[in-house]
Amino acid sequence: MSDRRWAMFVGSNQCGVQVRVPALKYAENDAREMHALLTDSNIGTFDKDDTRLFLGQRATAADLKAALREIALDSSPSDVLLVYFAGHALVPDWAPQTDAYLGLADLDPTLLRNDPDHGLRMSFLRHDVFELFAGTSFLILDCCHAGAYLANRRQHIPAIDAYGQQMDRHSALLSCPREASSREREQLQHGVLTHELLNALRGAAADADGLVTFNALARHAVEHVTQPTPGHLVPMWGATTTTLTKPSPSRQAIDRPLTPPVGLGKIVPCLNPMEQFAGTVQQLLKRVFKSKERVPAQRHGLDDGGGALERIQAALDAHSAAWVSFAPPNVRILNRTDQFDEVASRPMLEQCLQFVRPGMGSATSLGYLASDAGRHQMLCVPLASTDPAEAPALVFIDPAPALLAMGELLSGTLQAIWAVGVGEDPVYAEVRVLTELRRTFGRLPLTLYDHCLDRYEQLLKSLHMVFQPVIEIALQNHSVSPHSYEALVRRSPADQSAPFTILQIAHAWGDRFIVVRDSILATKAISSYTAANEEARTPRTLPVSINVAVRSLLSDAYVQVIRQAIEEEGLNPHAVMLEISEQDPIHPAVGEEWLQPPHKYFHNRLRHLARELEIGFAVDDFGDGYASLSRMAELPLTQIKVDRSVLHHPLALQEIELVMKVARAALDRGEAAAPRAVIIEGFDNQTDLTLGQLYAVGVRFVQGFGVGPPASAQLRPFDNRDREAIASQIREDLRRTREEL
Incomplete structure (x- = not known):
């Protein structure tokens, strides 16, 4: 110190x-x-x-x-x-x-x-x-x-x-x-x-x-x-x-x-009570996450995740630190730094024992400060635990007084750092910690909001795009082919799963983060898809679907980003399909007032954007969100994507048949020249339904690991063997079904 x-x-x-x-x-x-x-x-x-x-x-x-x-x-x-x-x-x-x-x-x-x-x-x-x-x-x-x-x-x-x-x-x-x-x-x-x-x-x-x-x-x-x-x-x-x-x-x-x-x-703004500590929080995070290298853990107990205890101790400029469990009548040391004196610290630990009890978790209190007659101070930060018999906490001996003035904000920050861990990428770690503070305290100072947005933009720009084909299925080989692609975001091109935590962070912060997220990812998707098409030398550009939130489609800033990205890449606007997640509600935000019913208001918005941008719209994740049938029936959609969860329902075929009827409704009323395309997402080897069953109820488009090549940064070729495998599988499924009947 x-x-x-x-x-x-x-x-x-x-x-x-x-x-x-x-x-x-x-x-x-x-x-x-x-x-x-x-x-x-x-x-x-x-x-x-x-x-x-x-x-x-x-x-x-x-x-x-x-x-x-x-x-x-x-x-x-x-x-x-x-x-x-x-x-x-x-x-x-x-x-x-x-x-x-x-x-x-x-x-x-x-x-x-x-x-x-x-x-x-x-x-x-x-x-x-x-x-x-x-x-x-x-x-x-x-x-x-x-x-x-x-x-x-x-x-x-x-x-x-x-x-x-x-x-x-x-x-x-x-x-x-x-x-x-x-x-x-x-x-x-x-x-x-x-x-x-x-x-x-x-x-x-x-x-x-x-x-x-x-x-x-x-x-x-x-x-x-x-x-x-x-x-x-x-x-x-x-x-x-x-x-x-x-x-x-x-x-x-x-x-x-x-x-x-x-x-x-003079007129000055009323500050958030935590405004005065915003810079201190940023500085503390930098000190904790200043290196990507893992700090060797002190082996005095359980592994704390790669030296988290030592790094937080150094950031607090504390004399020593320990990871402890309070379970009356005992205090158990799980891990400690070299300098931590358990005997000398025992009186202060006993003080905390009467407040930190099993089952209370970190939400009950954001910290205590104990002392031993003015010689030393101990900061005690309770941690969440899934074990009702445990009451884990972090304790720090003589942290910098300048940081103690932060009070609950300091404890909340330390809880978030511990939950995130010190081995993460520094930018990702900072964003996660600030997001946890947002969830804990609600409104954070504007400087922390702007800092998190800046870091979030950096994080999003580091992500990669891969493209998963949507396959048109048929009984004959020559009719089986890629229909379109969906742009999927990954932390690296080799990853098989989406970085859901990163994507969901935006919803904890509100509309501005959501619009920024969707704008960056849409720009990246359009530029990456154009480059992939040029590399593959495809004879024609197939449509590409890009995920978007409802709130982004209501933002003129997002619309301008889409327009500019399409123009700069020279992509045909008709090749762009925006997929609206079924998990997003369609209703005004707090403080907004729509003069029309929500679905009608959003319907008119989509029609306006379709005319202005010449792009299409799809509903994504059908069966896993809000008001699915009314959304499909009322919105001007080009296609409907059925979530993979539907495939595992006991009445999966009946539900898909209903979607097919809704998709044909506009055609039956004479309001469209063709039915909306229905795409089954997430089809794989664990799916109970077969390709033949889907084909029999009218499904012609399937996406997932069970059909076609896997998602990648390149547009992989679809050869005759792939076509034959799918067509023959459908014919075999249909034959078995007839025999069973």
Whole structure:
């Protein structure tokens, strides 16, 4: 466990070389005094061995960058980092006003045009230091253009990793807006902002306990510096719980009323209560799933799934961890890390024993915190169990206090991580954990929603498409042939089963995820099918079916994706068939209002899309979902696909005969030129019905392992032997049926 408090103090009176700005008088002394005060043995909270002071000619961009990067990359969640800078700041003529360079000794504007990273930019501090720092961090800029620090956020660029999403344990105090100037005063012998900071740290901002936090420091500065008014970003608990100095309590500090924050009159959104921890969750997941390599498990008990216990312990910056089972009157250790002391931890385990009992599962409570007279803390996270006699839990000794502030969100995250396991692909694992949090807590912060959507898109784009043929069956060999193909998604081309868990994740998040999922998979299906056709050099392009959810067909964004994909690949629109899952209900979403009955409204929507896109529609999974007969009768469908589950019903033939009648209804009424095609899905060797029985009731199209070549990324040839096998099987089935009669 690290628990280090790092600090960097930088002061530079000069502004590099060849910069025509007056030298400052007090910047270097300001940095020196801030360093002395915060490392003072009586009231300071920083150890001199963990601080660095860069002054004058020794304050170079290269040295400061190296020192800060080393700290950031080796940090842990319990660490603290404070960076203070006093001096000039420069915005070159060619640079945007959303970034500025610190006026360090080696700043040379003539080199920056061709080498923008020659100096130290504020954006470097934000993106390459504080976004990487795992603990709580603070920045104080007493310089011109200080407000540019808040403006140089990444925009319109997908974050590379979880650290780039949000810094929810980072606070900043800036002496002026981005285009304004900071000031020194002769009578103060300091910069105006730093003068008030020193007063605050010496006790003017102390609370009733005689402690000065960053939040109190920032509030004091805003109250006492008026021209220009400093800006401050104090996003969460870290600023209020991290103590900077411990001056003696005073009557002034005790009696001072709390003042409201600066900026009254602004309109700000009401945040989700978990918003302040969104970045911490992302960072925690990255620390757990940062490597695809399996961590060797400590062999002190049951295997925990490839080192999950060790990896979670490291992510929490905890001293030690154990996987235990609470079953009164005993506590049994299932597995533990090397450092876990069962004897010393026994009192805290006994405390948890009265709360964690068999059968309660993880849903009853999202965690407990036990202690032993203030020396150590134990986080206890109950786990779900299928054994009513067991009450498994994870326990962690002295996890980082910064993470404990997450409360139930931390416990819920750990439960989800344990359920997912650490051996998964990192992207897939993150998505699964965030989805479990969504199911547990309901509404998550927007930043976590967007982060999960970004990861989900990456996951979907990594999937592959294979194509399973739909075979037209007949009594004669020459009439047996592929009728069409269905695009099926797989994690790898060799997989035989669909990644149902990945596909169902979208439904836990709602319409946007569903539309994104279907859009990505449809684009992939159309491009992959076009490539497969070109490779196979087929004389004509057979239709391809693509699965789609009801909610996607109601989205104009999805429709545009289909149109664009067909146009870009040069595919005949008539070759595209969208299969609507029978498992999707057809009704308005919460907050929607349809002016027509649901099936009529959706019927009109499909007719509009069929005319506009010139594609066909099918109902998929008949017999395994909502209002099957009414859906078939009322929707403008080109074909009907019967789910394989129907084949195992006791009255399977009667049900298929009913589907055949519904499929012919439009033709019988004179509303169609041909009956709808009925396709039997999932036909295999375990099916009770035979090809002959299906043929006898009018079925002409069958799909599954029992007919034709298996699904693959290529369109495999269908030769005479395949045709003969199917035709002869039908003839033999019919012959046996006649003999039995």
